[in-house]
Amino acid sequence: MRLGLRAAALAGFSIMLASSGSGRAANERVHGCMSPAQAREVLIVQKFVAPFRALGEAAAGQGGEAVGLQLCLWGDIFVYDVTVLKRDGRVSHALIDARSGVVATLPRAGK
Known part of the structure; x- marks a missing residue:
């Protein structure tokens, strides 16, 4: 029963992302980040x-x-967006592929 709820949470997040871009072209990809609660549910279902x-x-x-x-x-593609505080005090972001654990190579938005 619990697995069904988790799958429903993932499906609900996907629908939310898809519906948020109703004015987008059909071939444009949807991007978005999850709340901690949504991420916990997805992490349990996904590997x-x-x-x-x-x-x-x-x-x-x-x-x-x-x-x-x-x-x-x-x-x-699921990615971890990691905020990093560099030694010189600057803040940067690294995108890590959630399936492989290596730095993600992603297409630019709109491409």
Whole structure:
């Protein structure tokens, strides 16, 4: 029964993203990030790498400390958007593929 609720949460998030772009061209991809509650439900259903692994990958790649993480959907690819505080005090973001745990290579919006 619980699995059905989780699948419904994922479907509901997908519908919410799709309906939010009603004025978009049919071939344009939908992008959006999840609330912590939505992300927990999706992480249980999907086979993603652990969020702590994504934090470590981003911190090592950006040369700083990972201070935040959000699960996002970029077209049909789930990514972790990791906020990194660099050693020089600047803040940057790293996108980590949620399935593989490596830095994501994503198409630009509208392409």
